[in-house]
Structures are given as C-alpha cells and as structure tokens.
Amino acid sequence: MTEPIGAAIVRVEELRKEFGAVRALDRVSLEIAENEFFALLGPSGCGKTTLLRCLAGFERPDSGRILLDGRDIARVPPYRRPFNMMFQSYALFPHMSVGENVGYGLRQERVREPELGRRVADALDMVQLGGLARRRPHQLSGGQRQRVALARALVKRPRLLLLDEPLAALDRKLRGQMQLELKRLQAAVGISFVIVTHDQEEALVMADRAAIMDRGRVLQLDAPAELYERPATRFVASFIGESNLVPGRISFGEAGARLEASGRAFALDAGTVRSRGLRDGDRAAIAIRPERVGIAAPDAEIGEPAEVAEVVYLGSNRRYTVRLAGGPELVVRVQAGQPGDDLVPGDRVRVHWPTEHAVVVVDDTTEEPEEDA
Amino acid sequence: MRDRSLARGWLAAHFGLVLLFLYAPVAVLAVLSFNASGQPFAWGGFSLRWYESLVGNATIQQAVVATVVVGIVSTLVATVIGTLLAIGLERTTRSSLLDAGVFVPMIIPDIVLAIALLSFYNLVFTGIMGLGLGLWSVILSHVVFSIAFVAAIVRTRLRHFDASIEEASMDLGATPVRTFFGVTLPVIAPGVIAGALIAFTLSIDEFVIAFFTAGTAVTFPIRIYSMIRFGVTPEINAIATIVVAVSIVLVFVSQRVGREEP
Numbered sequence: 001m002t003e004p005i006g007a008a009i010v011r012v013e014e015l016r017k018e019f020g021a022v023r024a025l026d027r028v029s030l031e032i033a034e035n036e037f038f039a040l041l042g043p044s045g046c047g048k049t050t051l052l053r054c055l056a057g058f059e060r061p062d063s064g065r066i067l068l069d070g071r072d073i074a075r076v077p078p079y080r081r082p083f084n085m086m087f088q089s090y091a092l093f094p095h096m097s098v099g100e101n102v103g104y105g106l107r108q109e110r111v112r113e114p115e116l117g118r119r120v121a122d123a124l125d126m127v128q129l130g131g132l133a134r135r136r137p138h139q140l141s142g143g144q145r146q147r148v149a150l151a152r153a154l155v156k157r158p159r160l161l162l163l164d165e166p167l168a169a170l171d172r173k174l175r176g177q178m179q180l181e182l183k184r185l186q187a188a189v190g191i192s193f194v195i196v197t198h199d200q201e202e203a204l205v206m207a208d209r210a211a212i213m214d215r216g217r218v219l220q221l222d223a224p225a226e227l228y229e230r231p232a233t234r235f236v237a238s239f240i241g242e243s244n245l246v247p248g249r250i251s252f253g254e255a256g257a258r259l260e261a262s263g264r265a266f267a268l269d270a271g272t273v274r275s276r277g278l279r280d281g282d283r284a285a286i287a288i289r290p291e292r293v294g295i296a297a298p299d300a301e302i303g304e305p306a307e308v309a310e311v312v313y314l315g316s317n318r319r320y321t322v323r324l325a326g327g328p329e330l331v332v333r334v335q336a337g338q339p340g341d342d343l344v345p346g347d348r349v350r351v352h353w354p355t356e357h358a359v360v361v362v363d364d365t366t367e368e369p370e371e372d373a
Numbered sequence: 374m375r376d377r378s379l380a381r382g383w384l385a386a387h388f389g390l391v392l393l394f395l396y397a398p399v400a401v402l403a404v405l406s407f408n409a410s411g412q413p414f415a416w417g418g419f420s421l422r423w424y425e426s427l428v429g430n431a432t433i434q435q436a437v438v439a440t441v442v443v444g445i446v447s448t449l450v451a452t453v454i455g456t457l458l459a460i461g462l463e464r465t466t467r468s469s470l471l472d473a474g475v476f477v478p479m480i481i482p483d484i485v486l487a488i489a490l491l492s493f494y495n496l497v498f499t500g501i502m503g504l505g506l507g508l509w510s511v512i513l514s515h516v517v518f519s520i521a522f523v524a525a526i527v528r529t530r531l532r533h534f535d536a537s538i539e540e541a542s543m544d545l546g547a548t549p550v551r552t553f554f555g556v557t558l559p560v561i562a563p564g565v566i567a568g569a570l571i572a573f574t575l576s577i578d579e580f581v582i583a584f585f586t587a588g589t590a591v592t593f594p595i596r597i598y599s600m601i602r603f604g605v606t607p608e609i610n611a612i613a614t615i616v617v618a619v620s621i622v623l624v625f626v627s628q629r630v631g632r633e634e635p
Contacts, residue, residue: 085540091541
C-alpha cells in the first residue's frame with residue numbers, strides 16, 4: 001500500500017467492532033493525511049459507516065486506537081473531538097433558521113457577536129447560500145439543505161470533515177456537480193475530508209486515496225488510478241469498474257510467473273506476484289480490464305484465437321463478449337473509430353493484452369460469505 | 374350531480390345531529406346560566422347575576438384556587454415524568470407489555486383507581502406515616518393518571534423524531550445535557566405542551582379520584598357536588614359554563630400546538 005501523501009493527522013490502529021455476531025470492523029488500520037480527500041468505499045454492510053462513526057465518536061470500538069496528534073481519542077465523546085460530520089439525512093435542526101443551524105457549533109464554543117455573525121455569513125457564502133440565513137430548513141430544496149449541512153460542519157474548521165454518503169439523496173445530475181464542488185471545496189479550505197460512499201464512481205472522481213472495504217476489513221488502500229489499474233484482490237477488481245477475472249493457480253517456471261487456469265497459462269509480472277504475497281501453487285486470479293484487451297485479425301501472429309459471441313452497442317464504444325478456445329469468455333471494449341469496432345457475432349478474431357495489464361489478484365471471493373452488517 | 378348533493382345533504386344532517394347530541398345539554402346549561410329568573414322553565418331575561426353571586430362566594434373561590442393549584446402542580450410534575458418516560462420507552466424498549474403497563478392508568482375506570490389510591494394512601498401515608506390526606510394527595514393521584522396521558526402524547530411526537538439531529542448536536546460540540554435542552558426538547562415541545570394541556574384539563578374537572586383522596590380538602594368539582602345535593606342552583610349552571618369554556622379553550626389550544634408541521 002502506498003504511503004500517505006502528507007503527514008498523518010489521524011492514525012487508526014487495529015480497530016475492531018462487533019455488533020452481536022457481526023464483525024463490523026476487523027482489525028482496521030489506516031492513516032488519514034493532512035489536506036487529503038479520503039474515501040471509504042464498499043458495499044453496504046462492509047463496515048465503512050461504522051468506521052466513520054468510530055471517527056466521529058458515536059461508536060466505541062471494542063479494541064484498537066484512534067490517534068490524533070499522538071493521543072488516543074477512541075473513547076473521547078463526540079462533543080470533545082475536533083471533527084465534524086455531515087450526515088446522510090443532513091440532520092438540520094428543524095426549529096432553527098439556516099443561520100442558527102450554521103452558528104450552533106460556534107455558540108457551543110461561546111463565540112460571540114460580531115465574530116459569530118461574520119463566520120456564519122462566511123460559511124454560507126462559501127456554499128453559495130448567502131441570502132438564505134433566515135430561512136427554515138423545510139423551506140429549502142434538497143440541494144440547498146445539503147449545502148447548509150456542509151456549511152454547518154465546516155464553520156468550526158474541524159481537523160477532519162466526515163461525510164456520510166453525502167450525495168446519496170441527490171438526483172444524478174446534481175450529484176455529478178456536487179462531486180466536483182466538494183473536491184474544489186476541500187482543496188480551498190485545506191481540511192481533510194473523509195467520505196463514506198458505496199458509489200465507486202464517486203470515490204474515483206473525488207478521492208485522493210480510497211480504502212476498499214469488505215466484511216469489516218480494508219482490502220486495499222490506494223489512489224484511484226492504482227485501485228483501478230492494479231487491484232490487489234479479486235473483490236476489488238470486480239467492485240471497481242468492470243474486470244475480466246480468470247481464476248487459477250500460480251506457477252513459477254523458467255518462463256517466469258504464470259497463472260494456470262483450465263489448461264492454459266497466462267504470463268504474469270513476477271514482481272507483482274511476489275508483492276501480493278503469492279507463492280507457487282497458490283490460488284489467484286488475473287484481472288484484465290475490458291479496454292486493455294486488443295483485437296487483431298484472425299491471421300495475425302499475436303494473442304489467442306477467439307470468437308465474438310455478443311455485441312453491445314454503447315455509442316462511444318462497443319462491448320464484445322468473446323469466447324476463447326476451451327471456454328473462457330472475455331469482455332472487450334473497443335472505442336469507436338479504433339480497429340475492430342465493427343465486429344458482429346460469429347466473427348473470428350485474435351485477442352491480446354500486454355502482460356502488465358493482466359494483473360494478478362488475490363482470490364478472496366471463495367470464502368464463505370458472512371452475514372451482512 | 375343530484376346524487377352527490379343528496380349525499381352531501383344527508384352527511385350534513387348527520388353531522389348536525391351528532392353536534393346536537395353532543396352539545397345540546399351544554400348549550401341549555403349555558404343558556405340557563407344567563408337566565409335572570411333562576412327557574413329552568415321560565416326565561417326571566419338575560420342576566421349575569423349568577424356569575425356575580427359566584428364572585429361573592431368565598432367557599433367557591435377557595436375551591437377554585439385549590440383546583441388551580443392541584444392542576445398546575447400535578448401538570449408540571451406529570452409533564453416532566455411523562456416526557457422522560459416517553460423518551461425512555463421510545464429509545465430503549467420494544468416491549469409491548471411495558472407499553473401497556475404505562476398506558477393502563479389512562480383506561481382504568483376512575484372509580485377503581487380512586488379506591489386503589491385511597492386504600493394505598495390510607496395504608497402508607499395515614500397508617501404508617503401518620504399524615505392526613507389533603508390537596509397534596511389529590512396532586513399525587515392526578516399525577517398518576519396524567520403521566521400516562523403525557524407519555525402517550527409525547528410518544529406520538531417522538532415517532533417522527535430524527536435521532537441524527539441529536540448526534541449532529543453532539544458532533545457540533547454540545548454535551549448531552551445541552552443537546553437535550555437545545556435540540557430534543559424544542560423539537561418535541563409541541564407534543565409536551567399538548568400533553569401538559571390535556572393533563573391540566575383532566576385535572577381541573579376531575580371529581581371521583583379527588584373526592585376519594587382529598588381528605589378534608591375541597592376542590593372545585595367537590596364543591597359543586599356538595600352544592601348539587603341541595604338541588605341544581607343557578608350558580609352551578611354558571612360554574613359549569615365557565616368550566617366548559619375553559620376546557621374547550623385548553624383542548625383547542627392543545628390541538629393547535631400539537632398539530633404536525635408540514
């Protein structure tokens with residue numbers, strides 16, 4: 001896993017949390033750096049929200065530490081932590097105006113006028129709600145409420161801003177705008193954001209780094225491009241984007257590392273195989289992104305022969321399902337205007353891919369699935 | 374179209390009859406309270422003399438004061454306990470047995486509750502502690518059934534309460550106590566006020582339980598009862614009219630306050 005970009009603000013060490021028989025957090029360790037946009041990404045029940053609530057102070061971990069400036073705050077109540085949260089439901093106070101909502105945190109710190117009014121106005125300007133301080137939450141649109149929640153959480157200038165599925169309630173178009181806006185805002189205020197999301201696209205667009213979680217564990221923590229191009233496990237490869245996954249066993253020979261799968265062998269990058277901790281005979285899989293598979297004429301001297309089984313037209317590209325000799329199927333994406341963008345089912349082709357894009361991944365999907373948290 | 378207007382006519386007639394059934398006796402009472410002659414069958418012209426004679430009646434005034442004291446004190450105590458009870462029930466239990474246990478005092482017949490309270494007070498307060506019953510024991514008795522009403526009304530308000538606003542408050546630096554007074558209480562306040570008004574309304578015209586547990590103290594309903602034993606005097610009509618008016622205002626206010634926001 002890559003090192004944090006800057007100095008760590010918060011270090012999570014060996015965090016565990018169980019709800020009855022469900023293991024929500026299973027020895028989670030990670031660092032959140034100064035001024036970064038950090039995403040916790042995973043399917044529902046993976047433990048990402050529990051981790052966020054442990055950071056906020058609403059859940060107490062069974063064991064492990066949360067270090068802030070070297071001090072363990074795992075048992076410090078939420079009202080004594082310099083973190084603020086933006087709730088999924090926004091959780092605006094219905095009996096207060098927008099301005100009072102935003103000023104609430106400052107009043108707890110006994111900030112007085114005129115500073116109080118100035119900081120509230122600044123926070124509302126920051127989220128472009130300058131004129132709405134006197135409105136009540138129920139008089140606002142969903143998007144406006146979300147901005148109020150954001151201003152309220154940022155006005156105290158927390159060390160960490162925690163965001164729990166902040167865009168889930170917005171429609172698709174607004175969500176896209178807000179992703180970029182949140183990203184810009186994070187860079188502008190220089191506060192580290194930790195966002196929980198189940199939407200991989202959201203994480204890829206916004207995050208500097210993302211932790212992929214499943215069943216209470218962090219499977220991989222990396223920059224979005226690394227997560228996409230070099231997934232560490234089969235789960236990560238299939239959760240983020242689309243992947244061709246071929247399971248098999250590792251074998252080291254004179255020709256280098258290979259993955260042997262149903263009578264064929266795929267060449268692998270030996271360094272990656274070792275860095276994943278895989279040894280000769282281990283179960284593993286290769287993951288190949290559909291857009292990394294090249295298509296050549298059937299008489300070319302490259303790759304393997306295959307037959308086009310299915311064609312899906314997607315406008316800017318075509319998505320083929322091709323069948324290799326012996327059975328395995330691959331999904332291939334070809335951009336419009338590139339060679340091979342006009343195939344029809346039944347066509348014979350040869351498919352090929354650079355060895356570095358056949359990424360070996362740890363096969364973590366055959367364990368018995370546990371109950372969802 | 375014709376069918377529709379016919380149906381409307383029937384509905385209106387039905388509604389009118391129900392209103393008549395409910396309020397005709399009260400209306401007659403109110404009219405008689407302004408009857409100068411004081412006789413039920415002879416209209417002697419409009420007059421406020423019965424109300425004037427009430428104002429001059431010291432025993433009635435004392436009873437009114439006693440009832441207002443009982444009403445205010447028992448309402449305050451029952452509102453605090455009932456609100457906390459509602460919050461506790463809503464947050465910590467899904468037990469319908471416990472729910473039932475809390476709400477039973479609402480539906481136990483007054484006479485049963487009155488006898489139970491009297492026996493218990495006689496045993497514990499008079500028998501063991503040697504205290505005479507009085508207004509304080511009426512207050513205690515009214516608290517018993519008012520708690521259930523307050524808790525029931527506050528709970529309906531809590532059903533729609535978004536608990537994440539309490540977390541938001543603590544997240545923003547407010548301690549649990551400040552969160553309760555700054556966020557929880559203001560948000561459920563309409564329910565609390567509605568519950569308090571109902572409790573007060575029930576207390577001021579409650580007779581059976583007060584009669585059993587008052588010892589030698591006299592509340593307003595008890596005073597009326599003792600007057601009525603010598604026949605319905607015109608003053609009683611005036612008193613009853615005032616009580617009805619106060620009750621209507623209180624219920625109306627509690628309905629307005631307790632209404633859900635859009």
